[in-house]
Amino acid sequence: MLGGGQASSPVASENIIELIGLGKTYRSEKGQEVNALVDVNLTVRRGEIHGIVGQSGAGKSTLIRCLTALEQPTSGQVIIDGTDVSHLKQSQLREARRNIGMVFQHANLLDSRTVAQNIAYPLVLAKRPKAEIKATVDRLLDFVGLTARANSYPSELSGGQKQRVGIARALADNPPVVLCDEPTSALDTETTRQILDLLTRLQRELGVTIVIITHEMGVVREICDSVTLLEAGQVVQSGPLSEIVQDVSSALAEEIVPFPSVDYADLNLSRDVLLDVRFTSQPGKPTGSAVLGLASQLGADLAAGTFETLGNTQVGRLALTLDRRHLSEAKAAFAAQGIFVKEVEVA
Numbered sequence: 547m548l549g550g551g552q553a554s555s556p557v558a559s560e561n562i563i564e565l566i567g568l569g570k571t572y573r574s575e576k577g578q579e580v581n582a583l584v585d586v587n588l589t590v591r592r593g594e595i596h597g598i599v600g601q602s603g604a605g606k607s608t609l610i611r612c613l614t615a616l617e618q619p620t621s622g623q624v625i626i627d628g629t630d631v632s633h634l635k636q637s638q639l640r641e642a643r644r645n646i647g648m649v650f651q652h653a654n655l656l657d658s659r660t661v662a663q664n665i666a667y668p669l670v671l672a673k674r675p676k677a678e679i680k681a682t683v684d685r686l687l688d689f690v691g692l693t694a695r696a697n698s699y700p701s702e703l704s705g706g707q708k709q710r711v712g713i714a715r716a717l718a719d720n721p722p723v724v725l726c727d728e729p730t731s732a733l734d735t736e737t738t739r740q741i742l743d744l745l746t747r748l749q750r751e752l753g754v755t756i757v758i759i760t761h762e763m764g765v766v767r768e769i770c771d772s773v774t775l776l777e778a779g780q781v782v783q784s785g786p787l788s789e790i791v792q793d794v795s796s797a798l799a800e801e802i803v804p805f806p807s808v809d810y811a812d813l814n815l816s817r818d819v820l821l822d823v824r825f826t827s828q829p830g831k832p833t834g835s836a837v838l839g840l841a842s843q844l845g846a847d848l849a850a851g852t853f854e855t856l857g858n859t860q861v862g863r864l865a866l867t868l869d870r871r872h873l874s875e876a877k878a879a880f881a882a883q884g885i886f887v888k889e890v891e892v893a
């Protein structure tokens with residue numbers, strides 16, 4: 547444990563972040579209004595990893611700026627660890643911001659300072675005693691596995707190492723919440739894996755609550771306990787990952803478990819239709835083998851398939867081919883078992 551005061555259980559029931567009726571309207575120079583956030587209601591529980599996803603322009607950056615009190619909302623409240631940060635005086639803001647560590651897409655390190663000095667920076671600004679700063683920096687260097695690089699400069703580090711320094715710096719003041727803005731989108735697959743593992747350790751070993759803004763559904767699938775989809779400034783879907791994926795026809799579930807990759811050259815699409823079949827392991831619903839059994843009874847062939855366990859829910863998504871003469875019979879048979887099925891349009 548690097549510091550005290552943080553929750554010891556990874557997911558507790560208490561809400562650490564509450565957005566209540568949050569709205570933000572920008573006014574352009576020509577006087578036009580842009581509703582960047584509209585009546586956003588959102589809760590994040592202490593100790594969880596919460597993903598926020600949405601297309602470009604959905605309002606993700608505005609949401610981050612409201613969470614860090616860099617932006618004042620037009621309406622509503624932003625409550626972090628019990629404090630409404632949306633209407634604080636300047637003098638109170640500095641204290642409130644210490645509750646949130648920030649991790650950026652490109653780490654945003656100070657090039658003229660060493661790794662250790664970058665991590666120490668927030669503590670130097672906060673005028674902490676030198677001995678305390680050194681002890682914290684040493685612990686954090688060890689935590690992120692960069693003790694040997696303490697005296698290196700950012701230009702001497704790989705992208706993943708820079709991001710680990712950025713994460714250590716975000717932790718320096720021992721915040722209960724860390725906000726990550728696209729933390730892995732500039733990294734390759736292997737480095738992304740390492741950074742996601744490190745973020746999971748922040749949650750498990752330090753009890754830190756993490757909010758990740760991302761466009762990568764793989765990140766949501768790998769490490770998020772809960773997720774929110776923003777669209778045109780509004781919350782379209784929000785909740786625990788295991789509940790979201792159970793609603794197999796929803797926009798988020800469709801993206802979190804994508805349609806399996808199919809080799810179209812192998813298909814006879816002049817005769818067959820391609821079906822997208824989705825199901826989860828809920829009590830009273832057919833198991834994966836029962837779905838495969840039904841598909842085979844109906845004369846369908848398996849072109850590709852994925853099975854994943856997300857939270858405590860097993861999710862399956864199959865690509866089946868079927869002679870189009872049997873389509874309505876098959877749709878009725880799947881529907882009778884409560885299994886989602888949709889014909890895939892092949893361009």
Ligand SMILES: Nc1ncnc2c1ncn2[C@@H]1O[C@H](COP(=O)(O)OP(=O)(O)OP(=O)(O)O)[C@@H](O)[C@H]1O
Nearest residue numbers: 572573574580582601602603604605606607608609
């Ligand atoms: N300072 C501003 N003045 C006017 N409009 C703004 C301002 N900042 C953002 N907007 C508008 O608010 C909406 C939401 O923008 P925001 O940057 O929050 O979206 P985003 O989801 O972060 O997008 P991206 O993924 O591209 O960063 C957009 O329509 C954007 O044009």
